[in-house]
Amino acid sequence: MLSSTPRNESTSHYESPGISDGSQSMHLMIHLIVKHPTLTTDCSLEKDCTIERSLHPIMKRGFLNTKRAKRSVEIRGPDTPVEPVPIKMKLPIGKVDTTLPEGYVPSEAIVKEYDSSTTVYPDNACICTTLPSRSFGDTLADNPDNWTECLFLGGKQKREIVSTPGFPSPVPRPPQVRHRIGPSRFGIGMFATRNIKMGDLIVSERPLLVSPIAVPPLPLNLPISFEPTLLQIMQARMVEHEKRLENCLGRMLPENRAAFLALHNSHTEDGSGPIFGRIRTNGIGIIEKTKKSDLDAGDYGYTAVFDAISRINHSCAPNAAYGFTMASFSSQLRAIRDIKKDEEIFIAYCSTSEPTAERQASLKPYGFECTCSLCSDPTSDALLAKIKESTLEPSVWSYNRDPKGNIDRTQHSKDWMATIEASGQQGLKEYGTHISMLIAASAGLGRMGEYRKYKEMSEAWYLGRKSSM
Numbered sequence: 001m002l003s004s005t006p007r008n009e010s011t012s013h014y015e016s017p018g019i020s021d022g023s024q025s026m027h028l029m030i031h032l033i034v035k036h037p038t039l040t041t042d043c044s045l046e047k048d049c050t051i052e053r054s055l056h057p058i059m060k061r062g063f064l065n066t067k068r069a070k071r072s073v074e075i076r077g078p079d080t081p082v083e084p085v086p087i088k089m090k091l092p093i094g095k096v097d098t099t100l101p102e103g104y105v106p107s108e109a110i111v112k113e114y115d116s117s118t119t120v121y122p123d124n125a126c127i128c129t130t131l132p133s134r135s136f137g138d139t140l141a142d143n144p145d146n147w148t149e150c151l152f153l154g155g156k157q158k159r160e161i162v163s164t165p166g167f168p169s170p171v172p173r174p175p176q177v178r179h180r181i182g183p184s185r186f187g188i189g190m191f192a193t194r195n196i197k198m199g200d201l202i203v204s205e206r207p208l209l210v211s212p213i214a215v216p217p218l219p220l221n222l223p224i225s226f227e228p229t230l231l232q233i234m235q236a237r238m239v240e241h242e243k244r245l246e247n248c249l250g251r252m253l254p255e256n257r258a259a260f261l262a263l264h265n266s267h268t269e270d271g272s273g274p275i276f277g278r279i280r281t282n283g284i285g286i287i288e289k290t291k292k293s294d295l296d297a298g299d300y301g302y303t304a305v306f307d308a309i310s311r312i313n314h315s316c317a318p319n320a321a322y323g324f325t326m327a328s329f330s331s332q333l334r335a336i337r338d339i340k341k342d343e344e345i346f347i348a349y350c351s352t353s354e355p356t357a358e359r360q361a362s363l364k365p366y367g368f369e370c371t372c373s374l375c376s377d378p379t380s381d382a383l384l385a386k387i388k389e390s391t392l393e394p395s396v397w398s399y400n401r402d403p404k405g406n407i408d409r410t411q412h413s414k415d416w417m418a419t420i421e422a423s424g425q426q427g428l429k430e431y432g433t434h435i436s437m438l439i440a441a442s443a444g445l446g447r448m449g450e451y452r453k454y455k456e457m458s459e460a461w462y463l464g465r466k467s468s469m
């Protein structure tokens with residue numbers, strides 16, 4: 001993921017087989033542990049659990065005589081096909097009608113506990129697990145690297161993570177604290193506490209929460225007679241998803257839960273619950289869905305929400321980029337150009353190699369219009385197109401290094417690097433290409449001083465940018 005890779009706002013399509021048909025009657029083992037006035041978890045914190053949702057809600061005495069019940073008695077049972085709607089559905093954004101389908105009754109949780117060391121779960125189970133595993137009574141003082149609450153669909157993801165060589169290795173740390181969180185033009189933001197060089201690690205952090213990028217197409221209690229709209233179905237799916245997420249929040253350490261709930265939420269009017277709304281606002285894609293064909297094997301995309309990294313604001317000319325390391329189960333934020341003390345740190349929430357209109361469209365779900373130096377410059381799209389062309393000219397590669405060693409065409413790349421630097425677009429891959437050209441050219445021309453300079457620059461640039469690929 002990088003400046004050229006979107007943050008993975010959760011509007012992406014969810015393509016998956018249903019994750020639970022609600023028909024299996026799982027043994028109910030409930031440990032209700034009240035940890036927060038409004039949040040409870042249905043399983044012991046040191047255990048993993050799967051959550052099934054019963055399609056048969058518990059009805060209140062007398063409910064069947066009510067007007068609402070008369071409309072909804074024909075509840076879809078477990079044998080009724082799940083609602084015939086596409087599983088690919090865009091999440092709503094902005095102010096939308098949040099009415100739930102008439103007669104829809106939220107399902108009840110059926111929780112089954114597992115030892116936290118297990119990696120074998122029923123197919124398509126919805127799993128709550130803590131990574132790395134946490135023992136009862138463990139506190140942040142015992143483990144400043146922290147723990148992550150995860151909601152996985154199927155056991156594949158956990159199996160892959162825990163079998164990563166070195167997992168769980170310590171979270172890497174910069175030699176000194178290089179960031180602070182504070183007020184910004186855009187609410188809260190992250191700032192540099194000292195001068196930072198391109199490629200330097202700014203901060204590294206384990207997520208508070210990891211969950212699917214999109215809303216699973218959960219089965220719903222819907223009356224057969226009622227034909228809901230797609231938006232109503234999505235609203236009900238979000239209600240079901242929120243309930244699963246509540247379980248994850250209930251398992252968090254109180255400090256982590258407070259940090260999560262303090263994060264910004266730009267999805268307050270589209271039916272996203274308070275947890276899912278914060279995931280949509282602050283989530284950073286960490287695990288890509290690879291191949292469509294692997295969906296049956298539980299190959300889903302996942303997004304992560306962080307305490308500090310989720311406070312970073314967006315710029316189309318970012319000065320930092322992040323990447324995720326599975327062994328330490330943490331994200332690393334690195335500088336993609338030199339950053340001055342007290343400068344605000346920005347990442348890109350969208351691809352920076354797209355023109356302004358496309359970038360603005362990708363940012364819509366975040367609820368703001370970008371006013372960065374590029375978005376407010378009407379000539380920036382033309383410049384971007386020229387930057388892209390600057391590495392395509394075949395003569396640039398072949399003649400930078402003149403076969404006879406007596407022609408210096410390195411000026412082309414030097415000029416383009418200066419142009420890219422002036423517009424703050426060092427995150428573009430073309431910047432790295434020009435550095436590589438200069439390494440080859442200076443070696444060919446026998447200029448060892450320049451060669452070493454560009455080699456060092458290239459290493460730093462790749463370190464920063466690797467975070468985002």
Ligand SMILES: C[S@@+](CC[C@H](N)C(=O)[O-])C[C@H]1O[C@@H](n2cnc3c(N)ncnc32)[C@H](O)[C@@H]1O
Pocket residue numbers: 186187188189263264266281282310311312313314315366367368369370371
């Ligand atoms: C991940 S949060 C970033 C931290 C946030 N500013 C806060 O106060 O917690 C994303 C939200 O920050 C705001 N934001 C981020 N970048 C912005 C920008 N370039 N212009 C305006 N608002 C921005 C938007 O409200 C967006 O939904």
